[in-house]
Amino acid sequence: METITLTIDNKKVDVPRGTTILKAARQLGIDIPTLCYMELHDMNIENRPAGCRICVTEVQGRRNLAPACATKCEDGMVVKTHTTRVLNARRTVMEFILSDHPKDCLICPKSGNCELQSMAHKLGIREIPGAEIAAMSTYRKDTSPSIIRDLDKCIMCRRCEMMCNDVQTVGALSAVNRGFMAAVAPAFEQNLEHSPCTYCGQCVAVCPTGALTEVDHTPEVLRVLADPTKTVVVQTAPAVRAALGEEFGMKPGTLVTGKMVTALRALGFDYVFDTDFAADLTIMEEGTELLDRLNRYLKGDKTARLPILTSCCPGWVNFFEYYFPDLKEVPSTAKSPQQMFGAIAKSYFAEKIKVNRKDLVVVSIMPCLAKKYECQRDEFSVDGNRDVDFSISTRELAAFIKQANLDLNNLEEGEFDAPLGESTGAGVIFGTTGGVIEAAVRTAYEIHTGKKLDRIDFTELRGLEGVRQAAIDFDGLEVRIGIAHGLGNARKLLNDVREGKSQFHAIEVMACPGGCIGGGGQPLHHGNSEIIKARAAAIYEEDRKKPLRKSHENPFIIKLYEEFLGKPNSEKAHHLLHTKYFEKKKKIIVKQ
């Protein structure tokens, strides 16, 4: 690639042609402030509408200021990033933005983690001139099962729109209205509930302000913990332990499994269990289903639908129910680990500890916002009593721990309770893209071939490439596997399935870029994809350290089948651990 030379703040820098001023400046260690700009480098995700105009710079010979994020360097260009003209413009524009933003930082869910707040601080804004006559753009607040939209706080960075449309191809959010009233919303400013929203939460994950946040369920959880008549059980998803530490200042990728267990116990949960246990159970059910379909297919059974699609991810389930209802018989019928856990906890475990299911409360800690919606689905409750009562995100848990005067850094390492706290490495890797299918392969291979795997790490299934494929040799039978993370990538594979062109036997889909580690409920990455990579590494590290790394070797899973379920895909297993899917229709509600 051709290299060009330019000068930024009197320093020369060589960059490849096509580099933006922003990146060239960063190469020199000059950190031009940005607000709307966001990049997840390793996933080819970039948002640069050049709308906030905070990153403006002075380019010699140019009439007006140039946004560093979207202006490409030219040979011989002379750029100044902090002239008085630039600083005055940046401050004035920031004052504009703040003049149309609520000042209720005290009670804003994003307080302390808000990019707008940080920018105001960085630029030293202490007052907003003309605030007394400045009208604010206000909107109706919208609460859905997972996500709250408070557009008064929207700064039109368009990150959510980019994630929803370009990355996820969900198309729930787009810019509406013009001028001062412009904001990002579902079509016709409907509620999110009446849009194709999958609750994947990627909009929340990238929102720089408090415009998009999760529905906070910690007050309800606190109430049940305070209720002596309730036995409260908690399950923690694999991706949570790889990210929770970030909220307490730990390096991204720090595993806090033991400390998290101690914190949960200290918060008053009666039993601290692991969703990984249910992940192992999922593998038993889904792996068996895969082998069953595969065997039937190989025997020429035309009713055997291949490829089988994973069904652990509730955002993904919502996506295909909305966009691919014609394919709703294709995914595995296995419930997600969260719901399998809930079903087992409120049957097998409740019986074991002799507690009525109505007095047993199941709380899940999830890296995900779609899980909030999933646990509220009608089919996942018995007589109005949900299998999983509340789902709270990693962020909510962190806040909850802080409220209890606990500092995760100083906590002892605890151990999960038995029996639903035991898991294998296979359950752990559910938290990252490629992990579910790798876990399934480990078990399916051994069941299908009757042989022991010599090599447990299927590195060919790992990575951050949006769509990946691999062929695994099942002792002479080549099993072709496809993997997609991000719903836009999933759509590509699904289109092939719909057209009958898919070459795969099994496809793993996770709605969020990176998988659950990049979920909508995780600590905010603020556009640093290194954080997501570090979390993935942590997950694989936890897997490596586990004595047992294949789901079917989990002794408590074996016991569960012996004592309660019979065998995988048995009638009882079907009743408790499998589900079906529904066509989601467009519901356009006339505006109130």
Add this chain to the structure above:
Amino acid sequence: MTKKKIQIIVCGGTGCSDKNSNAVAESLTIEIEANALENDVKVVRSGCFGLCNLGPVVRVMPDDVVYIGVKPSDAQEIIDEHIMKGRVVERLLFTDALTGKKLRSAQEMSGYRKQMRIVLRNCGIIDPENIEEAIAHDAYEALARVLTTMTPDEVIKIVKDSGLRGRGGGGFPTGLKWEIARKNKADEKYVVCNADEGDPGAFMDRSVLEGDPHAVLEAMAICGYCIEASKGLIYIRAEYPLAVARLKTAIAQAKEYGLLGENIMNTGFSFDIEIRYGAGAFVCGEETALIHSMEGLRGEPTVKPPFPAEAGFRGKPTNVNNVETFACISPIILKGAEWFSSIGTEKSKGTKVFALAGKINNVGLIEVPMGTTLREVIFEIGGGIRNGKKFKAAQTGGPSGGCLTEKHLDTPIDFDNLVAAGSMMGSGGLIVMDEDDCMVSVAKFFLDFTVEESCGKCAPCRIGNKRLHELLEHITKGKGVPADLDRLRNMCLVIKDTSLCGLGQSSPNPVLSTLENFKDEYEAHVTAKKCPAGKCRDLMEYFIIAENCVGCTACARVCPVNAITGERKEPHVINPEICIKCGACKEKCKFDAIIIK
């Protein structure tokens, strides 16, 4: 198509339509039928004649007699007298204000004589729905010459040498634009005609499309030949139904005649044109926003580069020119670059169409050589300020242009001089203001529009313009303080400096230019809390001059809030605390005793 001997052309421009020229055309048709003249006489609806304040305008061809202020009831007389008996209806002719002479044709009018009609050459002359008339007026001759005798590079050279600059507002050299689009190689390229025309009050593009659509189609084909595009798109606002209908007719006829479509004139060159509709957003006149709108996306701009010439419609190289720019192409090809570049100023060649509006005697559409002074436009062609008032300012360039003053009257109007004077050419709107206009209110008025029309994508335009508007509102209410003027100026400069597209980069112009040229007026608002023009209601004070007041009590009786007190036959007094400034008292007073301070 049988040719009619006589055509009665009824102006279908905005002004005349507003004055019900439709009904005039209908009445004329009825009269023609009543007299069984339909084989000889045809009523034609044309584009704007440019005599908007004289409408409805009717022109009888080939006699070239112009009737003004025609009412439907005049139809019978026109048919009976002029058509049947060959006698001109004197009472409907234009009377020259100076000589008192009745003038028969537009060419005799002084306002018209100063003009030079290149863009509008056929408007109001040909039947726009009849391609043969256009061809008789040289349409497609330039295309034929280009396709059969010239290489694309030769054509581009002529356009470059002519000095033609984009008439949409930016003034970018057209030939250069074509050259860039030509150099960018791609399997598919597009020629786009920007007919969005969002400036309120500007209607030259519409007039060209309604009056001479083939001028645009031909030029688009020539451009297609030059940049190697086979598809043309006209982006036109859906509020222009007549222009759309005429374009459709013209496209169909051109195809029928082999002047568009496959293998044009057997030269192997193919070029097709489609129409795309806009919903009337001002920002969609910006070329990247226009392209997004055509692609079905939200009409908002993106950062340039990439320019449309590199990555435009569907990511392909796209050349976007405005209607008026295209309308200049054929004459340039036919008459040569030298002819065109001999007209105008050093850096702005050819003519420019202006839509004259405001406090001026002759409002309407005019076309003058670049370099014509504001004085000539306003006082000669425009006939001066209405009601003998004093000229105060002229706003050029649409809602985001600046206000020019007395000191600019003798500046030759061209792209660069207007920018230097703090305004811009824009699409050619020209609004004249007189001594009664408050310049703070004028600035606020224009901002009203830009605040509404901002797409909302970038913060300075979305929020900054709103804040400007609020502060102007504050000042016109008498609540401003001197420091506000500095803040106003700073906000203007930052919005211009940081906005993403031309809308925000120019929207503060009305404020900045009035702040510059009428500083005293702003200061009066924030210090003395007075509006010198007496326009700002909150700053008015109704006052009774005791010497003039006879104590008739009429004012006190008419006052709706009982703000006026006084003994009969004694001078009355208005209590400013109670007064709501409705003006009823002033209207009622027969003794000129009530004034506004």
